[in-house]
Amino acid sequence: MENNRKAPLELTAKEFKSLGHNLIDSISGFNETISERPVTTGETPKQLQSLLGNQSFPENGTSASVLLEKATDLLYNHSLFNGHPKFMGYITGSAAPIGALGDLLAASVNPNVGAFALSPMATEIEKQTIQWLAQFIGVESNYGGVLVSGGNMANFTAFLAARTAKAPANIKEEGLGSLKKKLIMYCSKSTHTWIDKAAILFGHGTNAIRWIETDADNKMNLEALENAITTDIIEGNEPFFVVGTAGDVSTGTVDNLEGISAICKLYHMWFHVDGAYGAPANIIPELEATFKGIKEADSIAIDPHKWLYSPLEAGCTLVKNPKHLTDAYSSHPEYFNFDTEDAEQNYYEYGLQNSRGFRALKVWLMLQQVGRQGYQEMISEDIKLSKLLFELADQHPNLDAVTQSLSIATFRYIPSEIPQHLENKQVYLNELNEKLTTRLQKSGEVFISNAIINENYCLRSCIVNFRTSKKDIEEIIDIVEEEGNKVHQQMLTDSVLQLQNQ
Ligand SMILES: Cc1ncc(COP(=O)(O)O)c(C=O)c1O
Numbered sequence: 310m311e312n313n314r315k316a317p318l319e320l321t322a323k324e325f326k327s328l329g330h331n332l333i334d335s336i337s338g339f340n341e342t343i344s345e346r347p348v349t350t351g352e353t354p355k356q357l358q359s360l361l362g363n364q365s366f367p368e369n370g371t372s373a374s375v376l377l378e379k380a381t382d383l384l385y386n387h388s389l390f391n392g393h394p395k396f397m398g399y400i401t402g403s404a405a406p407i408g409a410l411g412d413l414l415a416a417s418v419n420p421n422v423g424a425f426a427l428s429p430m431a432t433e434i435e436k437q438t439i440q441w442l443a444q445f446i447g448v449e450s451n452y453g454g455v456l457v458s459g460g461n462m463a464n465f466t467a468f469l470a471a472r473t474a475k476a477p478a479n480i481k482e483e484g485l486g487s488l489k490k491k492l493i494m495y496c497s498k499s500t501h502t503w504i505d506k507a508a509i510l511f512g513h514g515t516n517a518i519r520w521i522e523t524d525a526d527n528k529m530n531l532e533a534l535e536n537a538i539t540t541d542i543i544e545g546n547e548p549f550f551v552v553g554t555a556g557d558v559s560t561g562t563v564d565n566l567e568g569i570s571a572i573c574k575l576y577h578m579w580f581h582v583d584g585a586y587g588a589p590a591n592i593i594p595e596l597e598a599t600f601k602g603i604k605e606a607d608s609i610a611i612d613p614h615k616w617l618y619s620p621l622e623a624g625c626t627l628v629k630n631p632k633h634l635t636d637a638y639s640s641h642p643e644y645f646n647f648d649t650e651d652a653e654q655n656y657y658e659y660g661l662q663n664s665r666g667f668r669a670l671k672v673w674l675m676l677q678q679v680g681r682q683g684y685q686e687m688i689s690e691d692i693k694l695s696k697l698l699f700e701l702a703d704q705h706p707n708l709d710a711v712t713q714s715l716s717i718a719t720f721r722y723i724p725s726e727i728p729q730h731l732e733n734k735q736v737y738l739n740e741l742n743e744k745l746t747t748r749l750q751k752s753g754e755v756f757i758s759n760a761i762i763n764e765n766y767c768l769r770s771c772i773v774n775f776r777t778s779k780k781d782i783e784e785i786i787d788i789v790e791e792e793g794n795k796v797h798q799q800m801l802t803d804s805v806l807q808l809q810n811q
Pocket residue numbers: 399400458459460461462464501503554556557558583584585586612624
C-alpha cells in the first residue's frame with residue numbers, strides 16, 4: 310500500500326541523492342584545500358553572532374539545499390581546522406576522511422547501540438572494534454570495554470567501575486556515606502583535569518586526591534606514591550585507585566607503569582592507565598619498554614579521536630575484567646525486554662549512557678583501512694616530526710628546546726637581548742611566551758598551545774596529524790621566530806614608555 314504521509318522532514322530519494330552528492334563534492338573540495346586555508350580566522354563571538362543573525366526560531370521551513378549551502382559556507386570560512394597540517398595545539402587528531410563517511414552511514418542506519426536487540430550488527434561491530442583497540446595498544450584480548458565520547462568519559466567510566474570493585478561496602482546500595490574510611494585516589498601532578506571532575510562529580514571531593522610529585526623526567530615519583538599510600542593507611546583512610554598516565558597532556562611523558570602496577574598489587578589497589586593520548590604509540594616496537602606494565606592495568610582509557618585520527622567523538626574504556634563494568638552499570642528495569650541469553654551484549658550495561666550512537670563504525674573502518682602497518686607509519690612519522698621540531702628549536706639562537714616525548718615538543722622564544730632595566734628575566738620571558746602563544750593562535754598561520762614546565766611558560770606542539778610534513782615544521786620555526794621578535798619589540802616599546810611615564 311502506498312504511504313501517503315508527507316512529513317516535512319522527509320526527503321525524496323531524488324532530493325537526498327542530489328543534496329548528498331553536492332555535499333560530498335563540497336567536502337572533497339574542502340579536504341583538498343585545507344592546507345591553503347588559515348588554521349583559524351580568530352574571529353570573536355560577536356563577529357560570529359552577527360554572521361548568524363539574531364532572528365528567532367523560524368515559523369516555517371527553508372529548503373534543505375539552501376540550509377546545507379549556508380552551513381558549509383559558515384563552517385568552511387569561520388572555523389578552526391584541527392585537520393590543518395599546522396594545527397598542533399592541545400590534542401585533537403586530524404580526522405580521517407573515511408571516519409566522516411562512517412559517521413554519515415552510522416547516522417543513516419541510526420542503530421541505538423544501547424541494546425543488542427536495537428543494534429544487532431552495530432553491537433557486534435563495536436565489540437570487534439574494542440577487541441582490535443586492545444590489540445592495537447598491546448594488551449591481552451581478555452580486556453573488554455565500551456566506546457564513549459572521549460578521554461574524560463573513558464576515565465570516568467573506569468573510575469566508577471574501580472570504585473564499585475574496591476569499596477569495602479556495597480556502595481551501589483548504601484552510597485559513599487556508608488563507608489567508614491575515606492576512599493583515596495593517587496595520581497601524578499601532571500595528570501589531566503578529568504581527575505578533579507571525577508572527584509567532584511562522584512562525591513569524593515578534591516581533597517580525596519593525592520597529587521604525587523614528579524621526578525626530573527616528569528614521571529610520578531614512586532617512593533612518594535608509596536609514602537602517600539602508607540601515610541593514608543596509618544591515618545585510617547582507604548587507598549583504592551592509582552592513575553598512571555601514558556602520555557601526559559603537557560609533555561607526553563609516560564609514567565613508570567610497571568612500577569605503579571607493582572605498588573597497586575602490593576596494596577590491593579586498582580591500577581588505571583590514562584592512555585587517552587599516548588597509548589596508541591605502543592604500536593611502535595621501539596617504544597615497547599616505555600609502555601612496559603600497561604598489560605597489568607585493571608583499566609585503560611584510550612581516545613581514538615586523538616592519536617587514531619578519528620573524527621570527534623570517540624573514546625574507549627578498556628577493563629581487564631569487563632564484569633567490573635557490568636557490576637557498576639548494569640540494571641534491569643521492567644520496561645526493558647532485552648535478552649541476555651545467547652551471549653547478547655547490551656552496551657547500556659557497560660557505561661553511563663543508555664541510548665548510544667554508533668561511534669564504533671568510524672573507528673572500525675579506519676582500523677581496517679590502514680591496518681597495523683598504516684598506523685605504525687603515521688604514528689612514527691608524527692614522533693619523527695616532533696623530534697625534528699625539538700632539534701630545530703635546539704639549534705636556533707632565539708629558541709630554547711625544553712622537552713620532547715612521544716609527539717609533544719615544548720620550547721620557548723628567547724630574544725638575544727633582554728634590556729637591563731627589566732629586573733626579572735623569568736617574568737619577562739613568561740609574559741613574552743604567553744603573549745606569543747596567544748598571537749600565534751589568532752594568526753591563522755599555526756596553532757600551538759602552551760605548557761608550564763618548572764614555572765616556565767613554554768610553547769607546546771602536539772602532532773597527532775597525518776597531514777603535517779617536514780616543510781610545515783620548518784615553516785613553523787620561522788613563524789615563531791618572526792612573531793616572537795614582533796612581540797618582544799612591542800613589549801620593549803611598552804616598557805620604555807612605562808619608564809618615561811614614571
Ligand atoms: C591524558 C589525557 N587524558 C584525558 C584527556 C581528556 O580527553 P577528552 O578531551 O577527549 O575528554 C586528555 C585530553 O587532552 C588527555 O590528554
